[in-house]
Amino acid sequence: MTITxxxxxxSPDGGMGLARDTRVRWALEEAGQPYxxxxxxxxxxxxxxxxxxxxxxxxxxxxxxxLVLFESGAIILHIATRHPGLLPQDANARARAIAWMFAAVNxxxxxxxEIVTAxxxxxxxxxxxxxxxxxxxxxxxxxxxxxTRLGDAEWLDGAFSAGxxxxxxxxxxxxxxxxxxxxxxxxxxxxxxxxxxxxxxxxAAQLAFNTAQPAAG
Amino acid sequence: MTITxxxxxxSPDGGMGLARDTRVRWALEEAGQPYxxxxxxxxxxxxxxxxxxxxxxxxxxxxxxxLVLFESGAIILHIATRHPGLLPQDANARARAIAWMFAAVNxxxxxxxEIVTAxxxxxxxxxxxxxxxxxxxxxxxxxxxxxTRLGDAEWLDGAFSAGxxxxxxxxxxxxxxxxxxxxxxxxxxxxxxxxxxxxxxxxAAQLAFNTAQPAAG
Numbered sequence: 001m002t003i004t005x006x007x008x009x010x011s012p013d014g015g016m017g018l019a020r021d022t023r024v025r026w027a028l029e030e031a032g033q034p035y036x037x038x039x040x041x042x043x044x045x046x047x048x049x050x051x052x053x054x055x056x057x058x059x060x061x062x063x064x065x066x067l068v069l070f071e072s073g074a075i076i077l078h079i080a081t082r083h084p085g086l087l088p089q090d091a092n093a094r095a096r097a098i099a100w101m102f103a104a105v106n107x108x109x110x111x112x113x114e115i116v117t118a119x120x121x122x123x124x125x126x127x128x129x130x131x132x133x134x135x136x137x138x139x140x141x142x143x144x145x146x147x148t149r150l151g152d153a154e155w156l157d158g159a160f161s162a163g164x165x166x167x168x169x170x171x172x173x174x175x176x177x178x179x180x181x182x183x184x185x186x187x188x189x190x191x192x193x194x195x196x197x198x199x200x201x202x203x204a205a206q207l208a209f210n211t212a213q214p215a216a217g
Numbered sequence: 218m219t220i221t222x223x224x225x226x227x228s229p230d231g232g233m234g235l236a237r238d239t240r241v242r243w244a245l246e247e248a249g250q251p252y253x254x255x256x257x258x259x260x261x262x263x264x265x266x267x268x269x270x271x272x273x274x275x276x277x278x279x280x281x282x283x284l285v286l287f288e289s290g291a292i293i294l295h296i297a298t299r300h301p302g303l304l305p306q307d308a309n310a311r312a313r314a315i316a317w318m319f320a321a322v323n324x325x326x327x328x329x330x331e332i333v334t335a336x337x338x339x340x341x342x343x344x345x346x347x348x349x350x351x352x353x354x355x356x357x358x359x360x361x362x363x364x365t366r367l368g369d370a371e372w373l374d375g376a377f378s379a380g381x382x383x384x385x386x387x388x389x390x391x392x393x394x395x396x397x398x399x400x401x402x403x404x405x406x407x408x409x410x411x412x413x414x415x416x417x418x419x420x421a422a423q424l425a426f427n428t429a430q431p432a433a434g
Contacts, residue, residue: 055366056324056359067309073323074316092284099291105323106290107273110330117331122351127344134339142273149272 001065002036003028006050007209008059009039015210016176017203020072021060023169025205027076027162029198031083037209073105076162086162093158100156100163108146109170111138115177139179147183154192168193218282219253220245222292223267224426225276226256232427233393234420237289238277240386242422244293244379246415248300254426290322293379303379310375317373317380321387325363328355329390356396360388364400371409385410
């Protein structure tokens, strides 16, 4: 069955790979699964046809035969459950890898997304400039805890897993602010993720996709 | 094997059931699994012994024989995978239920937690009062989308699942602000969750736990 995912018609990052379709592309590449991409414009994301697929009007979504999924975490877990390469065989190790997936999206990503929220929805407010250092400190607090746990290990818990895929994807969002590079071991961890052939293929695909789309009319 | 979870020695909400151990207690009650609770003080949460179990120094954690887990989403998914009652048998329906778990913690909860962050870490800032309505509007935006999807259904996707358990748990956090009651269908959905015998047992257990602990010294 053909797998179809959705992505921004033109990603706000211009192809830096920070939009959430990249992490799903990466998982599909790790699993060796071909896929098609349906672009969605910002206008179309708010329309009933897309809301029927994604109730919160976001990307990515995942369609495979009768199955329609949203939420990148759920999509990646679905891929990881169906195909080898993204989750350990041992039941306990598998549960721990899934814990890192949830930690990435529920504990590490929220303070990182505060920067986006602050810029796009409160960028014109008088407190905008003074709040940024507070948000940055909250991100540093989380990254410091993560760096302590990672130590000098290659991946978070044994072999590379969907937990690392998600954590690297989330951490990538802290590179533009410079915060990632304040934590050399995490920066190196992200580079290890980016060096995986599957990531390289996913990144190249989203870049080609974003640069091939016509300018918004 | 004995299941042991951790909870706040004294929950900041005084037993309203909003701390994240309640959702894990609820899942264990739905699955019919007995469990023990180890209280953790705010001081102990920052110490190496607890950080070895939870790298971000939070509660709840889950221990069962050799398995140590953190992140309520991962813990509940682990329980739901091992025991009947929280996930559908059909593979596609199961993937969709898991999507609602991720949606609850990654899409609905972050704007809700902004209120907590704003109060506890920026409550003394000059912008504190002016920001609250903006945060409330971001929560309303998400709840409006969720109410549209729920419609007049009893649960989010067929029978009650771990997705509903997580979404109800997240929505409960919007009741003190009054925002939940602006969405009558969601308020009724939450009441349906609270009416489940398993929830009632979980709520009673956390209340008894919080009121039985000695005052912080």
